[in-house]
Amino acid sequence: VLPASDPQEPPDSIPPAPIPVFRSIRCQLALLEVSDDRGRPLRALPQRSSSLHVPNRGPTVPLGRRAHAWLVAVSAGRWAHVRELFLEEPELALQRDFMSGFTVLHWLAKHGDGTGLQELAKAARQAGLALDVDARSGCGYTPLHLAAIHGHTLVIKVLVLQLGCQVQVRDGSGRRPWEYLGSGTSGEIWQLLQAPRGTIMFPTQPLACSVSSASKALPPAGRAPLAACLKPQRGRRGASHQAGSESD
Structure with missing residues (x-):
């Protein structure tokens, strides 16, 4: 006679049913959070590494009061406020603008403050x-x-001669700093930025603004000077007078 089996105790020989691989991720997660009728948790599928996995960036961390004031001050060119904030927390000079990626050096170069650039570097x-x-x-x-784009020669000299920046770095469009210089830039700056010899410097102003003095002296079309109008008339009068005397 076989011993009566306890109806409440399930047999150990029956393994838990595996989760079908074709189930959606949402269904699998829902099944993992519950237990089966036998009181044992379902077996979890092994995690697989995927190249499409996006890491969790976490909650957005707002800027501190000083960091926010620093970014506003440097972008607006309020250098007195920038100095005060720097003295309170020098590490603010390493902050970047989260929109443009500008550092304080970018803003100083854009505003053309060569003296402020020297003070900040020191x-x-x-x-x-x-x-x-x-x-x-x-x-x-x-x-x-930025210094070359806006034509700030003092900032260019400070960056190259005093701070030792690289002059052949290309931007996102593949252009080097010397390619943004205008035609009015001195030869010293062209050489300082290592522009190749024989570079054609196109005028930055319209050609109508650089008319020579000789062309400026010319009268407008249809309005010849009085002497020019009288000169051929005198010649024709002299020729007609000479022809009349010969006929006589």
Whole structure:
């Protein structure tokens, strides 16, 4: 006679049913959170690494009060406020604008403040900070690119001669800083940015603004000077008078 089996205790010989592989991820997660009728949790599928896995970035961390004030001050060119914030927290000089990717060096170069650039570089060295003078913005601009675009020669000299920035760095469009120089730029700056010899410097102003003095002296069309109008008439009068005397 076989012993009566307890109806509440399931036999151990029956393995748990595996989760079908064709189920959706949502269904699999729902099944993993519950237990089967036997009181044992369902077996979880092994995790597989996927190249399409997107890491969790976590919650958005807002800027601090000083960091926000710093970005607003440098973008607006309020350098007195920038100095105050730098003295309170020198590490703010390493902040980047989250929209444009500009550093404080980019903003100084764009606004053309060569003196402020010198002061900031000196203060950063005293504070033990290493400023990246070749930092690239979202478009690939370095501070030297912006200085060349806006024609700030003093900033160009400070960046190259004092801070030792690279002059052959290309931006997002593949252009080097010297390719943004205007025709009115001195030859010293062209050589400083290592522009190739024989570079054609196109005028940045319309040609109508650079008319020679000789062309300016010419009268408008249809309005010849009085002497020019009288000269051929005198010649014709002399010729007619000479012809009349010969006929006589």
